[in-house]
Amino acid sequence: MSLLLLLLPLLLVTTSAQKRVGLDLKVSSGEGLSVPEMGALERLTLQITADGLEVRAALRRSDVTASAGDTEQRKVALPHGPTGPDLAGLQAALRDLKRLDPARERIALQPTDTVPAGVLVAVLDAVRGDRAGPLFPQPLLGSAP
Amino acid sequence: MRAPERADAATLAPLVDVLTLVLVALLLGFSTDPPLPVALELPRSTSTSEVARSLALDLTPGALHLQGHRIAGMAWYLDHDEDLVDELYGALQRLPRERVLLRMDAAVPYRLVRKVLFTLQQAGFEDVTLVAESRSSL
Numbered sequence: 054m055s056l057l058l059l060l061l062p063l064l065l066v067t068t069s070a071q072k073r074v075g076l077d078l079k080v081s082s083g084e085g086l087s088v089p090e091m092g093a094l095e096r097l098t099l100q101i102t103a104d105g106l107e108v109r110a111a112l113r114r115s116d117v118t119a120s121a122g123d124t125e126q127r128k129v130a131l132p133h134g135p136t137g138p139d140l141a142g143l144q145a146a147l148r149d150l151k152r153l154d155p156a157r158e159r160i161a162l163q164p165t166d167t168v169p170a171g172v173l174v175a176v177l178d179a180v181r182g183d184r185a186g187p188l189f190p191q192p193l194l195g196s197a198p
Numbered sequence: 199m200r201a202p203e204r205a206d207a208a209t210l211a212p213l214v215d216v217l218t219l220v221l222v223a224l225l226l227g228f229s230t231d232p233p234l235p236v237a238l239e240l241p242r243s244t245s246t247s248e249v250a251r252s253l254a255l256d257l258t259p260g261a262l263h264l265q266g267h268r269i270a271g272m273a274w275y276l277d278h279d280e281d282l283v284d285e286l287y288g289a290l291q292r293l294p295r296e297r298v299l300l301r302m303d304a305a306v307p308y309r310l311v312r313k314v315l316f317t318l319q320q321a322g323f324e325d326v327t328l329v330a331e332s333r334s335s336l
Contacts, residue, residue, distance in 0.1 A: 073330070074245040074332045076247070077327050164312075173302030174328060175241070
């Protein structure tokens with residue numbers, strides 16, 4: 054009992070309620086954003102604006118009528134809700150794309166200049182994985198065209 | 199004489215239970231991270247990666263601090279197109295290349311984050327950790 058009464062104030066004085074965590078990024082030249090990958094998804098980008106999120110994917114066509122280099126463009130627009138970005142909708146859209154190219158790990162994020170850092174970190178969290186497992190754990194940061 | 203002792207023990211038992219629960223909650227939820235040298239509200243993250251000590255950059259909408267020392271005001275960079283933060287670039291030239299911990303206020307616009315990341319890349323600092331507050335914080 055006395056030990057508990059000693060430990061409690063000691064912990065309260067020497068520790069902080071704020072637990073810090075990190076999200077690792079590789080800051081390299083912008084080349085990674087434009088290099089196409091070899092899987093079913095040739096390009097995958099996520100634009101983050103003040104109004105919403107937009108996923109853009111270029112899927113390699115594999116049907117018999119397709120020529121080399123043919124791609125099918127997919128676009129999913131997710132307007133922000135009253136509480137901020139639609140992260141659940143984003144993860145559902147990314148999960149669909151992940152099923153098409155399970156080996157892909159990269160996604161290019163293109164935030165506009167006005168996007169707050171808090172929203173950027175929330176989106177970085179969301180694209181790395183959801184409850185079903187990892188999505189695209191190596192996001193690349195660029196800027197919106 | 200024994201009856202009151204039993205009553206005392208019976209009264210103390212729930213208190214010990216509660217204190218033990220509080221202690222466990224503190225041990226799980228609190229951290230020994232030193233306080234931030236600059237007043238900023240970190241973004242919140244679900245990441246579980248711990249942050250190792252390294253070169254620290256603190257970015258607020260008004261200023262940039264390196265290892266706790268203010269090195270640049272950011273209002274000018276917010277209004278101008280210049281991408282390289284000269285003051286940061288100059289300061290980094292005197293430091294060994296290592297991982298940079300970027301602690302930024304949740305309200306900082308990406309325009310400033312982008313310029314700081316660009317400057318880090320130009321100065322040869324390619325490994326960056328964005329520091330956030332864990333969503334499991336109390």
